[in-house]
Amino acid sequence: MQKQIIGNATLYCGDVLEVLPTLTPGFDAVITDPPYSSGGLHKGQRAAAPSEKYTGNNNYAEFSGDNRDQRSWAFWCSHWLGMTTRLVRPGAYFMIFSDWRQLPTLTDAIQAGGVLWRGLIVWDKTLSSRAPHTGYFRHQAEYVVWGSLGKLDQCQHGGPFPGVIVERVNPAEKLHMTAKPVRVMEQLMKPLAPGAHVLDPFMGSASTAIPVLARGDSFTGIELSQHYFDIACARIEKAVAEQAQV
Structure with missing residues (x-):
């Protein structure tokens, strides 16, 4: 396991099931994009x-x-989700990305992990999304299964927030094969109170971290791949340096 601290970000390179037990409880949100x-x-x-x-x-x-096949993926998701529920405060947010194939399985797994499922956020990738062929409806959306650890207090700084986020994928901005646009992640941060500490167990190229750190909040990320861990570290170092100059 490798650990690096950059500003308000604490980053781990390792298996999520091995890293999570070493973390200190107290997170305000789990926002992540696991392998589908x-x-x-x-x-x-x-x-x-x-x-x-x-x-x-x-x-x-x-x-x-x-x-993973369907059953092992469901078991694996409920396992790591269950581990994260021991790390977050009561009322913490959970926001997990899914595609259309795994959506039914993830809505089961998030509840099996101990999270109160509260709904879906639709990410509309616009008509720029690729279609399999002319006879198909376009696979234009991905989804965020969201919920909370128990009771969710009223937000003191806004809301209700849009349940559909419209943002095209710009390939020039992507540093990971399945990276989500930073502007999508910015929208997901809106319900979080200032000073939040966000956990991303599948950090990838750190798309979640960038808007968290821009808010002045804290971020903890885990990434299995050394290649993408190094990309995330470099990206966060650049963001922290740019923010210090403002």
Whole structure:
């Protein structure tokens, strides 16, 4: 396990199931984008490399953990989600990304992990999203399954917040094959009170961290891949340095 502290960010390179037990409780939110293990209905399709399933090219480094079958993925999600519920304060937010294939499974897993499921946030990727072929409806949306650890107090600084976030993917901004736009992550931060501490167990290239740190809040991220951990560290170092100059 590798640990690095950069400003208000504490970053770990390691397996989420090994890192989570070492963390100190007190987080205000879990916002994350785990591997979907999607991209196919059958074993052979699911076992394909992420680049084959999601992009059709190898412009980005591959990532692991995306080849579980439906039952093992559900068990794995409920396991790590259950571990995070012991790390967050009562009323903490949970926001977990999913595609359409894994949406039913994730809504079960988040409840099995001990989270009170409260709804869905739709991320509309606009008509710029790719379509399989002309006979299909466009796969234009991904989803955020959201909930809380028990009772959710009224927000003192705004809301209700939009349940649909419209933001196209700009390939020029992506540092990870399945990276979410920073502007999408900014929208998810809105219910959080100032001074929040956000946990992202699947940090990737740190798209969650950038708006958290821009708010002056604290971030803890975990990433299995050394390649993407190094990218996240460099990205956060740059963001922290730029913020210090403002």
